[in-house]
Amino acid sequence: MDTNNLQYYLDTLKKLNFSDMYNNDFFLTWEKSDDELKALFTVADALRNLRERNISTKIFDSGLGISLFRDNSTRTRFSFASACNLLGLEVQDLDEGKSQIAHGETVRETANMISFMADVIGIRDDMYIGKGNAYMHAVSEAVQQGNKDGVLEQRPTLVNLQCDIDHPTQCCADLLHCIHEFGGAEKLKGKKVAMTWAYSPSYGKPLSVPQGVIGLFTRLGMDVVLAHPEGYEIMPEVEEVARKNAAASGGSFTKVNSMAEAFKGADIVYPKSWAPFAAMEERTELYGNGDFDGIKALEKRLLAQNAEHKDWECTEELMKLTGDGSDAWRSPIGNADGNHGQAMYLHCLPADITDVSCEAGEVAASVFDRYRTPLYKQASFKPYIIAAMIFLAKVKDPAATLKMLEERGTLRKLL
Amino acid sequence: MDTNNLQYYLDTLKKLNFSDMYNNDFFLTWEKSDDELKALFTVADALRNLRERNISTKIFDSGLGISLFRDNSTRTRFSFASACNLLGLEVQDLDEGKSQIAHGETVRETANMISFMADVIGIRDDMYIGKGNAYMHAVSEAVQQGNKDGVLEQRPTLVNLQCDIDHPTQCCADLLHCIHEFGGAEKLKGKKVAMTWAYSPSYGKPLSVPQGVIGLFTRLGMDVVLAHPEGYEIMPEVEEVARKNAAASGGSFTKVNSMAEAFKGADIVYPKSWAPFAAMEERTELYGNGDFDGIKALEKRLLAQNAEHKDWECTEELMKLTGDGSDAWRSPIGNADGNHGQAMYLHCLPADITDVSCEAGEVAASVFDRYRTPLYKQASFKPYIIAAMIFLAKVKDPAATLKMLEERGTLRKLL
């Protein structure tokens, strides 16, 4: 297997059935088949292969990539911009504050009005339970209808840049990183992943990362453990997804209320704060009723609840429980002895680092520092994941088009 | 006539005299000759023809399109971005809040400082009577002078994205939509258009759309009726333009104070709220004097005045007065019997829809819903109208360049 050779990726693609991704959207990873996820990873790697060899991957000569961020974002914003740019689309941000949307126009109308020359629409809407994913579907249906009605010349692809349920661009980047670090998807089978809650002084972080992780990593025959203090439950529907995935892939999905138990012998740990699902539902309702005093009271309660669990921190001591406990983590790639030391530490970033970004946080500074470079590499897959999502939705025969891009050989940058 | 064939548009262009559009601006439709407007529509259709056939229309390899929005905008903002992108220009928004313009620098200076690599400047400045159009002229004169002085290597074209007098990109898109729906400009001759005021809970909407419509639709030999309650007069200069246009084109321009009268037998209705010209003038003066209490009092008065005219709503009952009154509107294209049912309903969007975006508004929900798809199609012409304005200002021999683009055959998107 020569992963430096584009042909390797083309051969992989030929064995997969992913034709439904063409002219389609990307909402949740568990709505995609195993072959479709493999195709996603393969195209992401192939695009990276071409760019690393200074070969342009522009498939658009013109066209817009629309972004709509209903929550702050740096990483995902720049990843989406990078992905669009890599393929030849110009990013146009829909800033709801500068628009006339407050006028009271419908989602259907706005979606069409911004899409006359849009090939992709990327949306982050993760703040309110039951709203974000639904909004994305409403936008997608609107532009599909617009395309059918002859209003839009093309069907813009919707890419979920984080909703209330899943964060597919993040979790797919996380997994592709693991695939690379462990030397292949098949090497992940039987590995233990600890997706655990961790303390943060910030009280209302979205559920989409833990949900996305247990919904995706259970696809590969891994032993996925979800750990959190009592009261920090996530959406039960997603736990059900994880359970079914694990059963189908020959892995397992279990729940514990102890960080230590989750960490024990883990190959991968993902300690990260989130807000209780029930509290997020409550907040959505309070917000819907315009009950801002209620929201303030809820915030206060949540902060107090969080503060009871400051011991949920990814410390050096806890890390010693992971892997074979021998010492710091070493990537298994190139480790002839098979000894992988401590678990690989993942985070979607930014992390709340104790004594760095806050007094007490999700992770000890020394642990975070040790994993800094792999963490940044983990993040580096996101632009390629997004680009692959767009590519697969826009190109009828991805293998042929990738081959053509290589043969065309346009330089990304003159030397 | 084969409108799917680019040659049709090239042949049309060859018969027209529009050489003055080269290296020029677009402020008001009535400053353009009939041939120039025909050229605008023809180039817009030709660009759409090429894009629909997946042929790139990029005429710029680099260059900036500067946008300046002094009022909220979604549609026009994205239309301008789409048009620039379609031709190869990158949009750079001049956000006056982030700039040093508050320092007190002159229009002339700012205009030059942002234009070193600008090929087009699009401005929306519609809030203050006597100001918006004047500002655009000041910017245009500044960059023309800069170009003459050797400061700017090219002359940026100014495109009016809505001023206090006209909204040419909107009204030309509206008209091009009608031309398509009725099957040609010549089919519009003798048709009745009702440009009427309608109630909205928002009190200060610009005058540029009604003014733009009566100034443009009177060019085609149509019977244009302007209807509004007493006290909602528009700029008298523009009424004079409409009168002259009608006389020259063999149509008519009349004024009534009844929505029903305007709707009677109309082929096209355009019910839309606006603020009285006199009130807008007053507001401009109050604003100039920094009299914010005066502005608040004026707003209150205007809202009360509006509320007296809630019956100016485009209802099903009123729609039955239009056309031949038989039933809902059917596009005349392909209607062998020539029966076109009710009038075509136009709106620049977003509309104030009763029971949807407000309690009582410009139009009944059932009427709006029936026309939703044609309304979105109407809007879809705006990017092409803007692109055509830029194209005609930048390309010396548009027919030859369009032909060349077809022959070059660069794909807009790889398949």
Next chain:
Amino acid sequence: MDTNNLQYYLDTLKKLNFSDMYNNDFFLTWEKSDDELKALFTVADALRNLRERNISTKIFDSGLGISLFRDNSTRTRFSFASACNLLGLEVQDLDEGKSQIAHGETVRETANMISFMADVIGIRDDMYIGKGNAYMHAVSEAVQQGNKDGVLEQRPTLVNLQCDIDHPTQCCADLLHCIHEFGGAEKLKGKKVAMTWAYSPSYGKPLSVPQGVIGLFTRLGMDVVLAHPEGYEIMPEVEEVARKNAAASGGSFTKVNSMAEAFKGADIVYPKSWAPFAAMEERTELYGNGDFDGIKALEKRLLAQNAEHKDWECTEELMKLTGDGSDAWRSPIGNADGNHGQAMYLHCLPADITDVSCEAGEVAASVFDRYRTPLYKQASFKPYIIAAMIFLAKVKDPAATLKMLEERGTLRKLL
């Protein structure tokens, strides 16, 4: 010498040693050798030569140019956008307000997270003494490390768009303008430049322009005079740089406390307001301590101090002391008699113009008006200077690549 011929610039480049600019940053002009600055000016002129001949200078097929403005900006913002666009990069602005940076993440992390597909990062951070330049270095080191670690596929080049110490893109544009106006760098030898403080009703303007000017113009054997009222001292380290430069180039660097003395016989005058270095240091400390009452008190004191020096205005009377005093300035180019009249007036813009942008300011309206066109030309060099900084950092053999661009002959705009 045929400056209309690209070959002239290629021949010039061949004589220079500037290989260290490749894969490097641009922080301060005095960190660059004479040859490197000559290469910068030569490439800027060559890029302008190509664009003026409608030849595309795109060296990137995709890639991002990241901008981060921690202070308002119009000119530099649009110059950076123009430069990136000219070379084929899409600008993506890092708006710290819309990002998650407030979360407390480190500079190192943010720098990497935005840079996966970034070829250049342009930063303006000029408000706090000891902070801006240091921040730029931190960003540069972070992305260099990221590139070494395999996180970033390329090393983004850092371009200083104004820091607390220097404003290299401005001062290099200023100097390139002078080189053109005087007919060559060698013609500037022995010319007198007066960099003088001027009164402004705004109290806290950055020091980077006066510091940048004395640090750069002293490189060419000019007699550079720095003039300001007592108490308006600039950073002593930069004065030391100017002194050393002058000694090495055969020019001089002197300080006076009189505008008239500085203007006497000057060939170039640059009257511009700035805040005292000591006050800026004080403000940085107050800001660090969160002492906002202290900042208000300081502002009041500074405004009062400024008001004592309203006579530091570039008036017609003062201008008559400059040059040979004969009459208004005439460009020496093409003046057979060698008589150049009054001094050339420079400003980085926007200027505080008496009776135009304020009651009393840096310059009399009649003086400013007389120099308006050359001032705008001065500004027009900035996009090319920035583009040249990027070009030299990204292209291994700039002369060869420039030649190749000419031979490729892609039109910037179809005709």
